[in-house]
Amino acid sequence: MRVLVVEDARSLADVVVEGLRDQGMAVDVAYDGLEAAAKLDLNAYDVVVLDRDLPGIHGDTLCQMIAEHDDRVMVLMLTAAGSPVDRVSGLTLGADDYLAKPFHFPELVLRVRALARRQPAARPRRLRAAGIELDPLRRTATRDGRHLDLSVKEFALLEALLRAAPAFLSAEDLLEQVWDEYANPLTNTVTVTIGRLRRKLGEPPAITTTPGVGYRITAHDLHGDPSSEPPAGAGESAMRHRQ
Structure with a gap:
C-alpha cells in the first residue's frame, strides 16, 4: 500500500x-x-x-x-x-x-x-499461489499450512508479488510499492529482502527471478501443481499508472 x-x-x-x-x-x-x-x-x-x-x-x-x-x-x-x-x-x-x-x-x-x-478495484480477501496463502486484512501468511514469520517489509513484498502474479515485477516496481520515494534505487535492498523471503518460504522455490526482467511468484496452486486457474492476483496490476 x-x-x-x-x-x-x-x-x-x-x-x-x-x-x-x-x-x-x-x-x-x-x-x-x-x-x-x-x-x-x-x-x-x-x-x-x-x-x-x-x-x-x-x-x-x-x-x-x-x-x-x-x-x-x-x-x-x-x-x-x-x-x-x-x-x-x-x-x-x-x-x-x-x-x-x-x-x-x-x-x-x-x-x-x-x-x-474501499478502492474501486476490489481485491481478493486472501491471495493464494505456490502453496502460499496470504491474508492482507489479518496480516497472516502460511505456506502449505505452515505459519510464515515475516517482517513488515517481507510481508509487503510477498503481497505485491502475489497481487501481480503471474506477471513479473522489477526491482524498481518493488521499491516503489514496498518502500517509498526515498529508497535508493542503487542499493541491493530488494535482492536482500527477496533472499530472506525465499529462505522463509522454503522448498520448492516459490519466487522466480529472470535477469533484466524481475521477480514473480511461481504459477502453482496451493497443492504445488500447475493450476488451470489464474493464480493469486490473476494479473492484477501492481502499479497503477496514471493515464
Whole structure:
C-alpha cells in the first residue's frame, strides 16, 4: 500500500509517516499543497492523508482535484476542524473519510487500511499461489499450512508479488510499492529482502527471478501443481499508472 501524507506541521507529519511505515506501508510526505500536487501527478497512491489548512494549495482545493481526476485515490481528511459542519463540508468536497485532531494513532492506521480496501478495484480477501496463502486484512501468511514469520517489509513484498502474479515485477516496481520515494534505487535492498523471503518460504522455490526482467511468484496452486486457474492476483496490476 502506498500512502501520501500531506501535512504542513512537520513534527506531526514526520510522526505519522514513521508510524505508517512501521505498519508496512510505503509512505511519501508533502509539507504543502503545491508539493502534494506535484507528487500526485508523478506517483500513484492508494490513500492520501490530507490536512485541510495547507499553504500553497489549500487542502479543500487539493481534495477536489483528487476527487475529479482520480477516483481510485482514497482521501482521509485530517484536520483540527472537527465539528459536524466541518465534517459534512469535507466529505462534500470529495473526502472519503474525516478524522479530527487530536487523534489516536491506531485509529488512523485502521482508517487508512479501511480506505485502501474501499478502492474501486476490489481485491481478493486472501491471495493464494505456490502453496502460499496470504491474508492482507489479518496480516497472516502460511505456506502449505505452515505459519510464515515475516517482517513488515517481507510481508509487503510477498503481497505485491502475489497481487501481480503471474506477471513479473522489477526491482524498481518493488521499491516503489514496498518502500517509498526515498529508497535508493542503487542499493541491493530488494535482492536482500527477496533472499530472506525465499529462505522463509522454503522448498520448492516459490519466487522466480529472470535477469533484466524481475521477480514473480511461481504459477502453482496451493497443492504445488500447475493450476488451470489464474493464480493469486490473476494479473492484477501492481502499479497503477496514471493515464
